Amino acid sequence: MPYVKPNELVTQMIDAGESKVHLSTRDTLIRAFMGAALLTVAAAFAVTVSVQTGNPLLGAILFPVGFCLLYLLGYDLLTGVFTLAPLAWLDKRPGVTVGAVLRNWGLVFVGNFAGAFMVAVFMTIYFTYGWSTEPSEVGQAIGHIGEGRTVGYAEHGAGGMLTLFVRGVMCNWMVSTGVVAAMMSRSVIGKVVGMWMPIMLFFYMGFEHSIVNMFLFPAGLLMGGSFTVVDYLVWNEIPTVIGNLVGGLTFVGLMLYTTHYRTKPRRGARPAPAAEPDDLVGATR
Secondary structure (H helix, E strand, C coil), X not given: CCECCHHHHHHHHHHHHHHHHHCCXXXXXXXXXXXXXXXXXXXXXXXXXXXXXXXXXXXXXHCHHHHHHHHHCCCCCHHHHHHHHHHHHHCCCCCCCHHHHHHHHHHHHHHHHHHHHHHHHHHHHHHHCCCCCCXXXXXXXXXXXXXXXXXXXXXXXXXXXXXXXXHHHHHHHHHHHHHHHHHHECCHHHHHHHHHHHHHHHHHHCCCCHHHHHHHHHHHHHCCCCCCHHHHHHHHHHHHHHHHHHHHHHHHHHHHHHHHCCCCCCCCCCCCCCCCCXXXXXXXX
């Protein structure tokens, strides 16, 4: 499993960010749509495993299958472009402006939401036999997740909002580490191993991922969860998006960029010897 060293890794990250910013509108939307769809099918799978086995750790261990597949197929998540696109702007890549970065983020958000919402509708049909019965045990569990992670935060007021934001930060710290870890190897097995570990960690710890939530909360509402669209937006999605941006860009993108790309001179390094003037060089011959 060939290992890509950190200084080479950051160059790959900047190249990836530039490529995503310059991608056409059509391709950006398709890749974002499919990325969220694959990830959220895996989320539904993980919740199903957790509920039916009574073992949340097993669900967390299996959840990364969706994340690995979407990145191996070249699809995109908002959490990933939060980290990569700004690096291309910092590196002053041609055509990468603040407006272009924001455009990329907006398109990926729209594509991700559409893909996640489609899966929410599909899973609601699956868990209710096309709205002809009450939700299954798993469907009810998804509804309770939506309640606990909206009105559950609201019950704690400012402390709940702070907790939500911090969980969003820590989530994309892990998720973006998974995105970057996939670039550390040139083999499929190496990429999968690198991605699997931080994604499993975030899911088991219950950190807040804006794209997974685009599935969980609409699905919960469709299956009768006791919370509202406003609860979802104010007490989850919006703070989670902000936390994901801060976590991925700060603790992954900027840290790697600063210490492995814009490095400072080493302490105690000897300055290069000054070149001798031509006349002195000639005089010594």
